[in-house]
Amino acid sequence: MQIIVFVAFAIALSVPLNGPPWQTVARPEVIWATVAAQVLFPALVAWLYVRLVLHRLEVNPAWLPDAQERLSQGGTAIRGVLVAELCFLLYGTGWGPLVRSWPVVGSVYGLDELVLLAPFFLGVVLSWFVLYPADRAVREVAMDRRLLASVPMRPVWNRRAFLSFMIRQNVLIILIPMLPILFANDFVAEHADWLRRFTRVAWGDQALLVLIAGVVFLFAPVALRHIWHTRPLPPGDLRERLEAMSLRVGFRSREILIWESDGMVVNAAVMGIVRPLRYVLLSDGLIEMMEDRKIEAVFGHEVGHVRHHHMLFYLLFTIASMLAVGGAIHLAVQFWPQLLHNRSGLQDYFQVVAMAMIILTWVLGFGIVSRRFEWQSDLFGSRSITPPPEECDQPCLFHGTAIRSGPDPDPPALTALAVCATGAEVFAKTLETIASLNGIPVDARSWRHSSISNRVGRLRSYATDPTQVRRLNRHVLAIKILLFFGTLIGLAVGVYLYWLQPR
Ligand SMILES: [Zn+2]
Numbered sequence: 001m002q003i004i005v006f007v008a009f010a011i012a013l014s015v016p017l018n019g020p021p022w023q024t025v026a027r028p029e030v031i032w033a034t035v036a037a038q039v040l041f042p043a044l045v046a047w048l049y050v051r052l053v054l055h056r057l058e059v060n061p062a063w064l065p066d067a068q069e070r071l072s073q074g075g076t077a078i079r080g081v082l083v084a085e086l087c088f089l090l091y092g093t094g095w096g097p098l099v100r101s102w103p104v105v106g107s108v109y110g111l112d113e114l115v116l117l118a119p120f121f122l123g124v125v126l127s128w129f130v131l132y133p134a135d136r137a138v139r140e141v142a143m144d145r146r147l148l149a150s151v152p153m154r155p156v157w158n159r160r161a162f163l164s165f166m167i168r169q170n171v172l173i174i175l176i177p178m179l180p181i182l183f184a185n186d187f188v189a190e191h192a193d194w195l196r197r198f199t200r201v202a203w204g205d206q207a208l209l210v211l212i213a214g215v216v217f218l219f220a221p222v223a224l225r226h227i228w229h230t231r232p233l234p235p236g237d238l239r240e241r242l243e244a245m246s247l248r249v250g251f252r253s254r255e256i257l258i259w260e261s262d263g264m265v266v267n268a269a270v271m272g273i274v275r276p277l278r279y280v281l282l283s284d285g286l287i288e289m290m291e292d293r294k295i296e297a298v299f300g301h302e303v304g305h306v307r308h309h310h311m312l313f314y315l316l317f318t319i320a321s322m323l324a325v326g327g328a329i330h331l332a333v334q335f336w337p338q339l340l341h342n343r344s345g346l347q348d349y350f351q352v353v354a355m356a357m358i359i360l361t362w363v364l365g366f367g368i369v370s371r372r373f374e375w376q377s378d379l380f381g382s383r384s385i386t387p388p389p390e391e392c393d394q395p396c397l398f399h400g401t402a403i404r405s406g407p408d409p410d411p412p413a414l415t416a417l418a419v420c421a422t423g424a425e426v427f428a429k430t431l432e433t434i435a436s437l438n439g440i441p442v443d444a445r446s447w448r449h450s451s452i453s454n455r456v457g458r459l460r461s462y463a464t465d466p467t468q469v470r471r472l473n474r475h476v477l478a479i480k481i482l483l484f485f486g487t488l489i490g491l492a493v494g495v496y497l498y499w500l501q502p503r
């Protein structure tokens, strides 16, 4: 959902001030009907899925995985409807110019985009409000089962707690950091001429915007720590174990935080590019319901993201995708100069087309990068919980209690890549526990992480076959080299075109 909220902002920012350059529906009654549909239709879809899920559970509570799958399908359907409607509202109707014609909206920096997106956000919140009974029913059935297995649990959250968590988790985390950027975007647009004269660079206004976005991105973790309910992990056995591991693998952060969800969510995250602004978050559900060793494994996975510099490469991915799209548009103008005849109208088209292309690069490319980074962090997590030899109870290449099968003896390079089979197995079990506690089917597909069963299968193959580890390492290295040099070349070309080329 976070990505959908982010895409919504991207769409809103891509709409030119006077509306899309093509013909749109300007009749007020159509615009307001579309606004109403944006608010109500996702909730209607949610209501249909609630019926489906509740019906499933009434007929046979043993069909829990089936009900869970319905619920996650419902989420996908709601997201699809939300984005499709937003596209129609902003690209197909005169909603943008209408909103900007209102007295206060046009004069407060950043307010116009927020009002443009208001029906979208209302639609999001209303659909969660409606969806709650299905979430509750699925959790209650899952809880009955866990009580039978005597796992301690808190009562299921009420609608208010559910809404508060969902809004913080999915909307505010994007919305709050976007506020200064929206403000800056309108400010820069209004003072573009002055900024260009002041900096004596033709793209001085754009540079300032990028700079502000960079500063926001850098300091966002401090705000996010408060947007999500968090508190420091209290001193104790668990904290000591995590700190010992951090020391062992050379990881540092500002604080390890507990992330409150009424014990409903089992999850972890790490945020912040630089150490003084870096936090590791472990959800209360994770800490309450899982054994320390498994929490250590999850913590190790998050540390893996930092130690492999994944966030830095996500940043490069963002920059490279923008440069690539900018370059493609520049080339188009070079090859078809007649495109420039109607210059002002054309710029508006470019703005929309560029945004569409950037979103497309993300849809196509980001999943490929993200899944490999997750697998690499899974591997790091398993390595970080490698037990001493006497506690390793599996045939293990790392501890030398197993020998790799195959015609050739192990070259030393491959032996060095071996992962302890016990560590990998504990990590695999951790992933399965997380899936079951969160009510995610193990083979539910995930664009960013790949399915749990896929990740578990990979971990087991890393333990039995170091060539798989080598393969993953090579793929990640190739991705990193591509992103690094892609960005570098893109920047060089950009600087040449915009700065050094005589005009
Ligand atoms: Zn991860």
Ligand SMILES: [Zn+2]
Pocket: 392, 393, 396, 397, 398, 399, 419, 420, 421, 422, 423
């Ligand atoms: Zn071992």
